[in-house]
Amino acid sequence: MSVVTQASAASARDAAPEREWRPPSYWPFVIPALVVVLAVIIFPWVFTIWMSLNEWKVGSPITFVGLANYLRLPADPRFVEAVEHTLLYTALSVLLPLVFGTLAAIVFHQKFAARGFLRGIFIMPMMATPVAIALVWTMMFHPQLGVLNYLLSLVGLPPQLWVFNPTTVIPSLVLVETWQWTPLVMLIVLGGLAAIPTEPYESAQIDGANFWQVFRFITLPLIMPFLFIAGMIRMIDAVKSFDIIFAITQGGPGSASETINVYLYSVAFVYYDLGYGSAIAVVFFLLIIALAALLLYLRKRMLWTTELGAGA
Amino acid sequence: MSHHLISRRQMLAGTAAAGAVGLTGFPAYAEVNWKKYAGTTLEVILAKGPRGDNLQKYIKEFTELTGIQVESEQIPEQQQRQKAVIELASGKPSFDVIHLSYHVQKRQFEKAGWLADISGYMKDPTLTAPDLVESDFSAAGLEYAKNDKGQMLSLPWSVDYFILYYNKELFQKKGVAVPKTLDEMVTAAEKLTDTKAGIYGFVGRGLRNANMTLWTNFYLDYGGEFLDDKGNILTDGPEAIAATKLYQALLTKVAPPGVAGFNWMESMASFTQGRSAMWIDGVGWAPPLEDPAASRVVGKVGYTVVPAGPKGQYSATYGDGIGIAAASKNKEAAYLLCQWVVSKKQGARLLQAGGGVPFRNSILNDPEVQQGVKMPKEWLQSVIDSAKISKLGLPVVIPVAEFRDIVGAAITSTLSGADPATELKKAHEQFRPILERSEKA
Numbered sequence: 001m002s003v004v005t006q007a008s009a010a011s012a013r014d015a016a017p018e019r020e021w022r023p024p025s026y027w028p029f030v031i032p033a034l035v036v037v038l039a040v041i042i043f044p045w046v047f048t049i050w051m052s053l054n055e056w057k058v059g060s061p062i063t064f065v066g067l068a069n070y071l072r073l074p075a076d077p078r079f080v081e082a083v084e085h086t087l088l089y090t091a092l093s094v095l096l097p098l099v100f101g102t103l104a105a106i107v108f109h110q111k112f113a114a115r116g117f118l119r120g121i122f123i124m125p126m127m128a129t130p131v132a133i134a135l136v137w138t139m140m141f142h143p144q145l146g147v148l149n150y151l152l153s154l155v156g157l158p159p160q161l162w163v164f165n166p167t168t169v170i171p172s173l174v175l176v177e178t179w180q181w182t183p184l185v186m187l188i189v190l191g192g193l194a195a196i197p198t199e200p201y202e203s204a205q206i207d208g209a210n211f212w213q214v215f216r217f218i219t220l221p222l223i224m225p226f227l228f229i230a231g232m233i234r235m236i237d238a239v240k241s242f243d244i245i246f247a248i249t250q251g252g253p254g255s256a257s258e259t260i261n262v263y264l265y266s267v268a269f270v271y272y273d274l275g276y277g278s279a280i281a282v283v284f285f286l287l288i289i290a291l292a293a294l295l296l297y298l299r300k301r302m303l304w305t306t307e308l309g310a311g312a
Numbered sequence: 313m314s315h316h317l318i319s320r321r322q323m324l325a326g327t328a329a330a331g332a333v334g335l336t337g338f339p340a341y342a343e344v345n346w347k348k349y350a351g352t353t354l355e356v357i358l359a360k361g362p363r364g365d366n367l368q369k370y371i372k373e374f375t376e377l378t379g380i381q382v383e384s385e386q387i388p389e390q391q392q393r394q395k396a397v398i399e400l401a402s403g404k405p406s407f408d409v410i411h412l413s414y415h416v417q418k419r420q421f422e423k424a425g426w427l428a429d430i431s432g433y434m435k436d437p438t439l440t441a442p443d444l445v446e447s448d449f450s451a452a453g454l455e456y457a458k459n460d461k462g463q464m465l466s467l468p469w470s471v472d473y474f475i476l477y478y479n480k481e482l483f484q485k486k487g488v489a490v491p492k493t494l495d496e497m498v499t500a501a502e503k504l505t506d507t508k509a510g511i512y513g514f515v516g517r518g519l520r521n522a523n524m525t526l527w528t529n530f531y532l533d534y535g536g537e538f539l540d541d542k543g544n545i546l547t548d549g550p551e552a553i554a555a556t557k558l559y560q561a562l563l564t565k566v567a568p569p570g571v572a573g574f575n576w577m578e579s580m581a582s583f584t585q586g587r588s589a590m591w592i593d594g595v596g597w598a599p600p601l602e603d604p605a606a607s608r609v610v611g612k613v614g615y616t617v618v619p620a621g622p623k624g625q626y627s628a629t630y631g632d633g634i635g636i637a638a639a640s641k642n643k644e645a646a647y648l649l650c651q652w653v654v655s656k657k658q659g660a661r662l663l664q665a666g667g668g669v670p671f672r673n674s675i676l677n678d679p680e681v682q683q684g685v686k687m688p689k690e691w692l693q694s695v696i697d698s699a700k701i702s703k704l705g706l707p708v709v710i711p712v713a714e715f716r717d718i719v720g721a722a723i724t725s726t727l728s729g730a731d732p733a734t735e736l737k738k739a740h741e742q743f744r745p746i747l748e749r750s751e752k753a
Binding site: 055077078141142144164165166167249250252253254265 | 390394397398400401420421423424426510517518520568569570571572573574578581582585586610713714717718721722724725727728738742749750
């Protein structure tokens, strides 16, 4: 729109008799960015959608099949299960880091000795390479030789199978994810806490509010926007999570921890079924957008109610 | 200049040989001209493991023999397969020579036409040494290397038989005899299991996909066949259900906890720690089991063939080959390399180090080669005996990976109590359309 108005304004100015119309001079400067966007964003997407409309197997001729690849999805039990696993995995690995990260932020917001040093220690998991920590956790999860079962035995609990049992595998993987990403949430929330003014706390003190009431009615609403940001980042990361799951279980035992991403990898690069894999990728992308939109919508509603609450 | 020198020398050699022909009657012109492709550089893509090591360790000898430079890289098996397929599909692979896994890639490579036909080279006496003949390869090797039309598309390199490893010390302690049948094996495993001491009678692959190689050995012993004449998959029949029940019983009752997530590596860890009394897996694990730095059971390991089932005794067989990319511009030079890789000298080295078993009978049955084997004699005997009962361990179809994943997941799920018949039926309902789609396309 603005381009059009600028162009018409320019032509009006150039209406002077001796000056003929020239194309706007900014065009050449836009081209590099345009080329990059086309090459790395638009083209891959159009090509993926094109592939998803074809029966495209490495080593076989390519045939156009329309929406057949998409119609296979609901009838494919592995895909349906993968969607369920992804949603469960995502829900847990968004909620747990949010809860623990908020608690940690509140703790680290207090003033105590060696706070900076301890904060540094606390955010170390975030800096480690996921595949490396996955290998370490794999060893710790080992039912016979792992340290986790030894720790359980110290407090008198029976040994667990961790990632080697279909019912406990997802919670066990979420444990790793939580361990690694709680510090990120902590950092974001800590930033939020630092920005809260002190006046509400002072008036709460005068009104005789206890710790829980202060947290529930002052701190939590004020850090809510930060929690939403953290939740959004965590959600996008958790949905796409691949490295930890692949390195620890490869989607097993059986297919009990196979998320969409892990299944997508198998279809495209182990079964070489690029057409079907692309269809999964497209649906997966839509799912991520839908989840992000849902969070944005919730955030808007929440902000409105907090403003209303503040006004009342 | 040097080119002239060589040809002059060849002329001289030729003249001398011509004289020899007159005397002995041997066709001396049939000598392999190893130096013909001197100066060529070959690229080789290898799967990581003892076969790749064996090639890289002695490659200088090949360069000395032929004047051909070889650049090779070893990549972990799974990634090597993916990289190779993607490059071959692009039509311009970065390599001339490829190390392939027959049990996974045979049909896929044949159908896509990615490998060069080497049948002609094998008949050419200036390219092929007289001792390299088709009949020297075992039946399994030829089945793997040849396509439907009988063309050789690769040279069979190393075969992998499934054998039974057992811990002699644990067997003696409980007074248990080495099992001859699968039923005896179950009874033995029950006796050997002592959960309080953390010792289990049996260990093997439980992880989805990997587990299929063990399961199919049971399946074969129960009389199972993979495909019927029309190419329909048969692995949900009564033999499959019986084999799955055995697998389920072994891995849930007498195997270490968490075995559903075990691949060969975890199984081997349990066995080398003396925590498991029996282990069925590929023949190539003797070196780590006999390595004092990695194993607590050095000198205590027994090696024997996989016990017999009610319908026969088989050793599930898998294998590697070495082939030439159809898109390579140096096919003859590449062929010389492939030939050297499966040569008697290299094969003997591989066998003697325990890193693999050559497909060539002339190597395996050579007493002198056998003498030099560094592994226990029992191990070698188990290899020789397994060769006699060898049978391909996976269906030869294109979607092998899907087969292993889908049926493997069903079999793993029986370890947490699911019913074998139901799970197999469900898995095959899922697999059949995939098989049809890829074979008919």
